[in-house]
Each structure stands twice: as structure tokens, then as C-alpha cells.
Amino acid sequence: MSTMKAVRIHEYGASDVLTYENAPLPVPGEGEILVRVHATTVNPLDIAIRSGYMANYFNHSLPLILGTDVSGTVEDLGPNTNSFSLGDEVYARAGVTRDGSYAEFVLVNAADIAAKPQSLDHAHAAALPHVTLTAWQALFELGNLRKGQTVLIHGAAGGVGHIAVQLAKWRGANVIGTASQNIDLIENLGVEQAIDYSKTAFEDAVQEVDMVLDTIGGDTQERSWSTLKRGGSLVSIVEAPSEEIATNYGVRQAMVFTAPPIAETLTKVAELVNAGQIQPVVSMVLPFDDVKNAHQIVEKKHTRGKIALQVAP
Numbered sequence: 001m002s003t004m005k006a007v008r009i010h011e012y013g014a015s016d017v018l019t020y021e022n023a024p025l026p027v028p029g030e031g032e033i034l035v036r037v038h039a040t041t042v043n044p045l046d047i048a049i050r051s052g053y054m055a056n057y058f059n060h061s062l063p064l065i066l067g068t069d070v071s072g073t074v075e076d077l078g079p080n081t082n083s084f085s086l087g088d089e090v091y092a093r094a095g096v097t098r099d100g101s102y103a104e105f106v107l108v109n110a111a112d113i114a115a116k117p118q119s120l121d122h123a124h125a126a127a128l129p130h131v132t133l134t135a136w137q138a139l140f141e142l143g144n145l146r147k148g149q150t151v152l153i154h155g156a157a158g159g160v161g162h163i164a165v166q167l168a169k170w171r172g173a174n175v176i177g178t179a180s181q182n183i184d185l186i187e188n189l190g191v192e193q194a195i196d197y198s199k200t201a202f203e204d205a206v207q208e209v210d211m212v213l214d215t216i217g218g219d220t221q222e223r224s225w226s227t228l229k230r231g232g233s234l235v236s237i238v239e240a241p242s243e244e245i246a247t248n249y250g251v252r253q254a255m256v257f258t259a260p261p262i263a264e265t266l267t268k269v270a271e272l273v274n275a276g277q278i279q280p281v282v283s284m285v286l287p288f289d290d291v292k293n294a295h296q297i298v299e300k301k302h303t304r305g306k307i308a309l310q311v312a313p
């Protein structure tokens with residue numbers, strides 16, 4: 001077998017550039033693992049890459065297979081990859097700078113893969129890598145969130161947000177979340193305060209928080225400064241906050257550009273999932289070839305948790 005089914009783009013554009021077709025089967029090189037993909041998910045990053053928004057940033061060559069999340073089984077091992085055996089169930093962050101996981105098979109660096117949480121099926125395990133690594137980096141590496149502190153999480157019902165809520169609670173923080181049509185989800189996740197941003201100006205309802213996690217940017221970021229206590233921090237995953245404004249408010253600011261050590265963090269996350277501390281919410285599992293529909297739904301920016309694509313049973 002030298003080909004596989006994949007969803008590729010041959011040009012940047014709207015969701016109709018997503019093409020379900022045959023693509024070459026990749027062969028693992030030094031330090032690489034070939035994973036048989038059972039499930040992947042749609043992240044806003046995939047949409048940004050598809051639309052050409054990231055063309056100068058990543059310098060991808062086309063055609064390109066999109067997709068950053070994968071849950072599946074080990075199909076083949078390149079040289080110097082001795083941490084897994086053929087058939088092991090794994091989950092990983094793939095793609096980003098090269099062909100990704102909208103495919104029957106994907107190459108993953110051995111440093112970016114971990115044993116899949118046993119308590120989850122593939123669709124739920126695939127919901128974790130990209131958003132959980134992002135939330136972890138924002139809350140713990142950049143925001144240094146500690147037990148007893150209070151964090152305001154914007155977009156708390158979305159992919160990153162719903163995991164950030166659970167990680168922050170696991171850390172022992174008090175969580176204030178914003179959402180609108182998915183507000184019931186964040187209430188169910190146990191936030192201390194749920195704010196419907198379509199009805200309430202959050203800056204009127206929140207004061208003196210230790211940290212803001214900004215998953216929205218723009219006006220939401222601007223209005224967040226006044227909710228922080230002096231010495232607090234605003235961490236954004238979408239738009240670099242102004243250093244000058246941060247200084248004026250006496251707070252720190254940071255932007256998430258990188259991930260924490262991936263295999264190590266995913267291993268820790270799997271332990272938390274297996275212990276029932278965090279659970280991904282997958283609001284839809286769509287067939288692989290329904291990827292255009294999945295992109296159109298995520299583009300509406302009201303995703304509840306995650307939307308997964310089932311590639312194999």
C-alpha cells in the first residue's frame with residue numbers, strides 16, 4: 001500500500017478547498033512514528049491555515065494535509081523510537097509545520113506523542129492535545145496560576161476554554177468564565193461565576209482577579225485589563241497584549257506561541273483524565289469525509305467543547 005485517504009488543500013481559501021483524495025503514505029524517518037489515525041478534530045488553527053491567514057508564518061508547501069490532533073494506534077516506527085510498540089494506542093499533537101492528521105496515517109515526532117488515556121475513546125482523546133497543551137502553557141507556564149487564585153477565562157465553553165476551566169479547578173483556583181449560548185456547559189463544569197457576555201459587560205461584574213486567559217482578543221482583551229489586580233497577569237492565545245498597557249496597570253502580560261514539553265505534558269494529562277480530573281467535551285463526532293461541514297460549524301465561533309472527525313472505527 002503506497003497511498004492513503006487524506007483531506008488536502010491545493011490552494012488557500014474557503015472550506016470548498018478541502019479535498020478528500022488519495023495522498024502518498026508517509027514513511028517514518030529518524031525519531032518519527034507513523035500513527036494510524038482513528039480520530040482527529042477541527043481546530044480554529046486548521047481554518048486559519050486553510051484560509052491562507054498563516055501562509056507567511058508557517059511557509060507550508062501545497063498540497064498540504066491539515067490537522068493537529070490525533071488519536072490512533074502505532075503503525076510503524078522509525079529508527080530511534082523505542083518508547084512504543086506496534087499497535088499501542090496513542091494520542092499526539094501532529095502537523096502544524098508539515099502534513100497533519102486529516103488522513104488515515106500521520107507522521108508524529110516521538111517527542112510529541114503519549115499513551116492515549118485509557119478511559120476515553122479515540123474521538124474524545126483526539127479532542128485533547130492541541131487545546132490542552134495551549135491551556136497548560138497559558139495557565140501554568142506563562143500565567144503561573146496557583147491554588148487559591150482567581151482566573152477569568154474568556155471563551156470558557158470553547159475548545160481551549162473548557163479544558164482551561166478544568167485544569168484551573170484541578171490546580172485549586174477559583175474560575176470565572178464567559179460564554180453565551182453555551183453557558184450551561186460552563187455551569188456544569190463548576191465555574192464559581194458564569195457570565196453571559198451577550199447580556200452582561202464582564203468588566204462590570206469582575207474585579208481583582210489574579211489572571212485573565214484571553215481566547216478572544218480585540219475588544220474583549222482591551223476590556224479585561226481593568227479586571228486584574230496589581231501584580232496579576234493577562235495571558236492571550238490570540239493577540240499579543242500591549243506591554244505598555246500592562247505596565248500602566250501594574251500587571252504582567254504574555255502571549256502563547258509555544259507548547260510545553262508535549263509528550264511529558266500529554267502523559268500528565270492522560271493521568272488526570274484517567275483519574276477523572278478532566279474530561280473533554282465532544283459535542284459532535286462527524287464522519288471524516290464531512291470535514292467541510294465541520295469547518296463551517298467551527299467557523300461560526302460557537303463550538304461547544306470540540307468537534308471530532310472519525311477517521312477509522
Ligand SMILES: NC(=O)c1ccc[n+]([C@@H]2O[C@H](COP(=O)([O-])OP(=O)(O)OC[C@H]3O[C@@H](n4cnc5c(N)ncnc54)[C@H](OP(=O)(O)O)[C@@H]3O)[C@@H](O)[C@H]2O)c1
Nearest residue numbers: 044134155157158159160179180181182237256301302303
Ligand atoms: N496561540 C496558540 O497557541 C493557540 C492555540 C489554540 C487556539 N488558539 C486560538 O484561540 C482561539 C480560541 O480557540 P478555541 O479552540 O477555544 O476556539 P473555539 O472552540 O472555536 O471557541 C468557541 C467558543 O468561543 C466562545 N465565544 C465566542 N465569542 C465569545 C466572546 N466574545 N466572549 C466569550 N466567549 C466567546 C463561544 O461561546 P458561546 O457559543 O457560548 O458564545 C464558543 O464556545 C482561536 O482563535 C484559536 O485560533 C491559539
